[in-house]
Amino acid sequence: MKFNYFHSKQTRFGIHTVTRALSSGITRVSPKISLSLGKKLLLNPFGKRHYEFQRLQPDQTHHLETSLGKAHISIFGNSNKLVIVSHGWADNSSGFEAIICNLLSLGYSVAAIDHVAHGKASGKHTHLLNFIETLTTTIQYFEANQHQIDAIVAHSMGAVATLNLPAELLKNKKLVLIATPINFFELMFEKVDKAGISKKLLTHVLESISLQFGRHWQSLCLSQHLDKLTDNAYFxxxxxxxxxxxxxxxxxxxxxxxNLFTTQGLGHRRLLGDTKVIAHISQVMTS
Structure with missing residues (x-):
């Protein structure tokens, strides 16, 4: 069974009731089995793993170790002024190609992350806390190597992870947050329920991750991070x-x-390549 958070079709009437009851029962009767099932089902992004940039090639690549595997970092440009770009769930860094080209023209270098279980990174399973871990590791790596990180440009779940970073890591950095799912966990539970999967199974998986990382999943809700919404944050x-x-x-x-820059008719991902969006990001970076 393949579950996709971005799949909007509903299961046939009656089927979801049966699968929800089954997943709830497994969670109650056999927590270990349900946890293994839940991780395979809910923490696998099923995204495109093989891709190539079309208009540019990275000058360097790095692999940074995380608790779930190695993240893949593509470096473009040689400037000491650096922008980090972070994709969302089931995506990869190639979605930022137009934005990367523009940032290079402004004199920045760009570090483009493939998170664990995405693109050219290793691993099959990941989650929000690992996105946060990877962003933290990436920032610390480049700052330790004397790079000046001017901004983080992040899309979707990558934006949620960015706002969950420690405040000291965000200091003096512009945050460009694209298509941010503010009610991140509410959306997860809604999608799981509509797919006919028990909410108990998702809660069980989230509680297990919380225990492993020592940070409760409810503390990741963006309502807990309003203090990070300074005039350096651009949505x-x-x-x-x-x-x-x-x-x-x-x-x-x-x-x-x-600040909130609004578009119309682009949906969740097409705005990454939109000329008006890219022009707005240029304005943000040069202001």
Whole structure:
């Protein structure tokens, strides 16, 4: 069985009731088996693992060790001024190609992450806490090597992970957060339920990850990180995003200093290559 958080089709009437009952029963009767099943089902992004950049090639590549495997980092450019780009769930760094080209033209180097279980990184399973771990490791690696990290540009789950970084790692960095799913866990539970998978199974998996990493999953909710929404945080969001509700990000930013750049008709991912979005990112970087 293959589960995709970005698959919007519903199961046939009646089938989801049976599978939900089965997954709930397994969770109750055999927690170990259900945990193994849950990780294979819910923590596997099933994204494209083989790709090539079309318009540019990395000058260097690095593999950074994390608790779940090695992240793959592609380095473009030779400037000491660095921008880190971080993709979302079931994606890879090639989605940022147009943005990377533009950042290079502005005189920046770019470190493009393939998170564990994505693209050219190792591993088959990952989750939000590992995204956070990878971003933390990447920042610490480049700062230890005397790079000036000017900004983090992140999409979707990568943006959620960015706002979960320790405040000291975000200091003096611009944050460009694209298509951020503000109600991240609510969306997860909604998708799991619609697919006919018991919410108990997802909760069991999340509790296990929390225990392993020593950080409870509910502390990752973006409502807990409003203090990081300074005037250095810039949000980009499409009004017709089916996976990350525009109204949710609008409400989230109502009383904050952060800026919101709105697009229409681009959905969740196409805005990564949109000329107006790229021009806005240029404006942010040069302001």
């Amino acid at each position: 980009i969001h499409d009004q017709e995003d089916k996976y990350a509700c525009y109204d949710a990000v609008s409400r989230y930013l109502e009383a904050q200093k952060s």
